[in-house]
Amino acid sequence: MxxxxxxxxxxxxxxxxxxxxxxxxxxxxxxxxxxxxxxxxxxxxxxxxxxxxxxxxxxxxxxxxxxxxxxxxxxxxxxxxxxxxxxxxxxxxxxxxxxxxxxxxxxxxxxxxxxxxxxxxxxxxDENVSMLTNIVEIDETYVGGKEINKHKHKKTPSNQGRSLKTKSAVLGAVERQGNIIAKVVNHTQSSIVKPFVRDNICITAEVKTDEYKVYNSLKFMGYSHDTVDHGKKEYVNGDTHTNNLEGFWSQLKRSINGTYHSVSPKYLQTYVNEFAYRYNRRNDIxxxxxxxxxxxxxxx
Structure with missing residues (x-):
């Protein structure tokens, strides 16, 4: 065709x-x-x-x-x-x-x-995107702060470097060959992640994530869930990966750093919306x- x-x-x-x-x-x-x-x-x-x-x-x-x-x-x-x-x-x-x-x-x-x-x-x-179906990747990223601050946050098994002392958290889900939904959140613990998943991802979807322990509850919520272990340098396992979402995060961060240099946490969601809107229309005629x-x- x-x-x-x-x-x-x-x-x-x-x-x-x-x-x-x-x-x-x-x-x-x-x-x-x-x-x-x-x-x-x-x-x-x-x-x-x-x-x-x-x-x-x-x-x-x-x-x-x-x-x-x-x-x-x-x-x-x-x-x-x-x-x-x-x-x-x-x-x-x-x-x-x-x-x-x-x-x-x-x-x-x-x-x-x-x-x-x-x-x-x-x-x-700003837009309302329909619930994601089929194969859906979930991941989180952290925007803001200086690179030097990364060395001040000791990684532990519980946080694995996910510190919010100098950064804002963004939680995202993307349907392969489909749309993305990304929200700025206060933190990435279960009380935020679970409602986000329920509100935005169809229960019949196949969910792919990294090894972050919060995602372990997805199977108990009724979702089909597979993971890759980034901590062990595992990035692809069959059709299990979060590469599409990682690519979006990369584009978002490069653009913020290169074009805006820094973004206030108060308005970060509007910038995230901007890049999600473009992504969701990447195939529009x-x-x-x-x-x-x-x-x-x-x-x-």
């Missing part, structure tokens, strides 16, 4: 389609109201035109106004809509994320404005930019 080709959306196509703020506003208007056949106020045929010098559209018959930007991430923003769209384009085409400093340089805005734009755009990456523009209508 021939591989389906992904649709491309380049910077040239972006500039041709979104030539100014009005073109961007019209796209949001279409996304939000194109399903309407009649005016919601006068019930006449839907016929709205752009109001001059305002970010709204008015009915040709009764004058009722619709405001496409209301309750979106653009609401009450004085920043150019094209700048907003271009920032979203940068996020959609970057594998390693976009820092506020980079937005400041690209858009020619203040750092405060660029930081707010980046923060608002990351709201688009539709360009990520178009998917994000459609999601702009989420309420703030």
């Amino acid at each position: 021939d591989k389906i080709k992904k649709e491309k959306f380049t910077i040239k196509q972006f500039n041709e389609k979104y030539i100014d703020d009005n073109a961007c506003l019209h796209q949001i208007f279409l996304n939000r109201y194109s399903y309407l056949e009649n005016c919601p106020k006068c019930n006449d045929k839907f016929s709205y035109h752009k109001v001059t010098d305002r970010k709204c559209y008015a009915c040709a018959y009764c004058g009722n106004q619709l405001h496409p930007l209301a309750d979106t991430i653009f609401h009450k923003s004085s920043t150019s809509l094209k700048n907003w769209f271009y920032a979203i384009f940068l996020f959609s085409t970057s594998k390693n994320g976009v820092s506020a400093k980079e937005l400041e340089r690209q858009l020619g805005v203040t750092y405060k404005c660029a930081y707010r734009i980046a923060k608002q755009i990351r709201k688009l990456f 539709t360009p990520l930019f178009k998917s994000m523009i459609k999601k702009v209508l989420m309420l703030v």
Whole structure:
């Protein structure tokens, strides 16, 4: 079977389609109201035109106004809509994320404005993923802290180096050839791991983990469970491994270290969501930019 080709959306196509703020506003208007056949106020045929010098559209018959930007991430923003769209384009085409400093340089805005734009755009990456099935890998990682601090945390059989003194814990599960779910958690003990597994992984799934003792309870929960012992340099045993999740963690950490340098634990989940969102759409035919523009209508 021939591989389906992904649709491309380049910077040239972006500039041709979104030539100014009005073109961007019209796209949001279409996304939000194109399903309407009649005016919601006068019930006449839907016929709205752009109001001059305002970010709204008015009915040709009764004058009722619709405001496409209301309750979106653009609401009450004085920043150019094209700048907003271009920032979203940068996020959609970057594998390693976009820092506020980079937005400041690209858009020619203040750092405060660029930081707010980046923060608002990351709201688009929050999503609810269906329960994972088939073969599912579970693993945890730790983000933050300095490398030198690793030598200060004595490894014991109980923690095996899983210290949270300088780091934030992220618990993840990925379905092979499917989606990933990753959550920032307070710790990685049973009281957190068990509810995470029950809420996100179907009971019929085959679960693969490393030797971390907390995962031993999965069989008692009714899951089919196999492990590899990383402590003994065992990384693959038949189809048992956590390589897909390890690859995701590696990409996440490289991007945070290289692009953002450091991330506040308070906002770490938004960055994790960003990379999980990209991962879950790695095989989509539709360009990520178009998917994000459609999601702009989420309420703030």
